[in-house]
Amino acid sequence: MAARRHRWGLAVGGVSAAVAVALTAACGGSTTGGSTPSAAATAGASGAAKVPLTVYSAQGYDSDVVKAFTKATGIDVKLVDDSTGPLLTKISAERNNPQWGLLWVDGDTAFAALDKQGQLLPYTPSAPLTDVGQQIVPSDHAYVPTGTTVMAALIYNAAKVTNVPTSYQDLLTPAYKGLVGMNDPSQSGPTYPFIAGLMNQLGGQADGVAKGEDFFTQLKKNGLHVNPTNGDTLHALETGQIQYGLIQSSAATGETLKAQKSATFDPKVVYLPKSTLLPSVIGIDKAAPPAEQAEAKQFIDFVLSPAGQKVMQGADATGDSLFWPVVPGVTALSGLSAFPTDYQKIDPYFWGPLEGQVNSWFDGNIK
Known part of the structure; x- marks a missing residue:
C-alpha cells in the first residue's frame, strides 16, 4: 500500500452513484473482536509520541470539541469538516491509501458498511452508556455512539396550514400535494437512514425496498420537493416553497427555537409513528498507524x-x-422535547450495504 501520511488535497465533490455503491457494498464478514484496552493503557504501553490525528466529521460541534481535546491533551488534530455524503465519498476514494484517523457522522448504517469491509478498529470506551446507547453498539464494538437524534421529525408551518399528518400515508393524500420537502440522501447523511427506516417499517427486510420505492414514487407524484440538506429544506419552509419538511430532529427543533415567529411563519414539530433512531457515531480507521x-x-x-x-x-x-445523550447522568438541552418512545432501531448491517443501491435509485427516480 502507498504511504499513508499524505494530508493535502482535501477538496471533495458530490457523491457519485458508483462511488457510493463501492463504499457500501459488502466485501466480506464483519470484523471480529470485543473489548479493547483503554486509550490511556494503549498509549502508555506503546510509549507512542504524539502525532497528528485526522478527524473526518460532519458534526456542528466538532470544531469546538477538537479545540477542547487539543487543549486537554496537547494532541494536534486536523479536522476535515464536510457533509456526510462527501466525506464517505472521500473515504471510498482513499480506500487503498486512507487519510483519516476518525470518522464522526450521524447514522450507523455507513459505519456498518465500513465494518463489513474490515475498515474499522474495534474499541470499547471507558464511559458507560445508557440502555439506548448500548442498543447501538455492534457486537464487535467496531464503532461507538456519542448521542442520538431521530429521523425524521416532521416540521410544518402552523401559520399557513392546519392539517397535521398522523402517518406517512397521510402525506400521499391531496391535502399535502406539492407541500412536502425532504433532503437528498446522497448529500444529507441523516436521510438514507430515514429512507431505510421507512422501508423497514413498510415491508421489513423481506419486502421493504420494494414497498419503500413504491411509497416514494407516490410521494413524488404528489409533488415532493427534494433539497440537498437540512438547511435547504428549512429555507424552503421559511420561504413558503413547502409547508412540511421531513428532516433530522435536531435541525427541526433548532428551527422552532431560533425562528422569528410571525403571522406567516410559526414552525412546529411532530413525530410520525416509528421514527428511526439516528445516532451520532464515531469510528477508528483500522489502517491508521x-x-x-x-x-x-x-x-x-x-x-x-x-x-x-x-x-x-x-x-x-x-x-x-x-441530541439526546447516551451517557448516563448527562441531561438533554432544555429546548429539546422528551425522547420519542415510539421509535424503531433498524439493523445497520442489513441496511448499510444497501445504501448505494437505494441512493442510486432515489437519484434516478425521485430527485
Missing part, C-alpha cells in the same frame, strides 16, 4: 466524558447540540 489509533481512542473517551459532552452541548445550541 498505531500512534494515531491510540490518540483516536483518547478522543473517543474525551467525547464521552463530562467535559466532552459539555462542549458538544454548548457549541451548537440550535443545531447538532440538540
